[in-house]
Amino acid sequence: MPDELPARLRGLPTWMVSQAAVRSHRLVVHALSGSDARGHHYRLLVALHEQGSADQSQLGRRTALDRSDVAVAVDELERRGLVRRRRDPDDGRRKRVEITDAGISFLTELDTAISSAQDELLRPLPADQRQVFLELLGRLQPDPGGTGD
């Protein structure tokens, strides 16, 4: 079998993480495609639903999205009536974004789809090892670190 993965790649942490992410990304894209949505949309709607309205800069920090990508995705959500955007009366630079009722029910739909992607992603792991894995995976993110700069 000459088409095997090179051992040097197989054991490489960055390789393993990236291959896991490829698979995860495929599952998420597939799950959201039926609703014509993308990961960005889901992240933003979750943040708005769970933590309430916010300006776009705040949203970017909550969802690890770049400000420029927030601008685009919020625009797409707004055109579909899933969020509303209005200037902050107290600070004209900001635009506060809030989720609409349509957005909330749309999010419910996405939640169902996303949830089954989680099951699919973890399927290869024995159930009793999933929590251990997620625990360690969660610790892989370094501390946000004091200044943030």
Next chain:
Amino acid sequence: MPDELPARLRGLPTWMVSQAAVRSHRLVVHALSGSDARGHHYRLLVALHEQGSADQSQLGRRTALDRSDVAVAVDELERRGLVRRRRDPDDGRRKRVEITDAGISFLTELDTAISSAQDELLRPLPADQRQVFLELLGRLQPDPGGTGD
């Protein structure tokens, strides 16, 4: 602190995997940037060095790259003299690719850079838990599955 990660994202396996991959990708890009190389180049050189010359289709299967991406990356490597490409005399459809001496020493350079990216990636994990984590991460890839189709 209004800019916290929503709990629904924080615990989501697909989110955690994708954020780990973002970090991993940043480290790899940074590590390779000094040599003006990308992940595709590293993967291909490793496969050629470790498993010997192969045609491009084979290379794609070895490195989880699409044929079309192999064509582009091999072309870039060839223009830098890091690999050689010649028609297979036994099968005119195939082009056998082999790594050159320059390619081998270039790969040595990349290996050093990539290696430090691994350390950096795993740094947040206590040393005695890294092996456990990698073990579980490796099992996340589902069995390649009989027919491959």
Next chain:
DNA sequence: CTAATCTCAGTATCACTGACATTG
């Protein structure tokens, strides 16, 4: 003047699709 916010245009890496010509 400095800094933050929003927006826009563009880039980079990577994964993927569809089509075509060549060859088996």
Next chain:
DNA sequence: CCAATGTCAGTGGTACTGAGATTA
């Protein structure tokens, strides 16, 4: 005719950069 290979052009999702306009 069918299948595999290499190639090319193009798309999609995500992360990121740089710059301009507005406002604090």
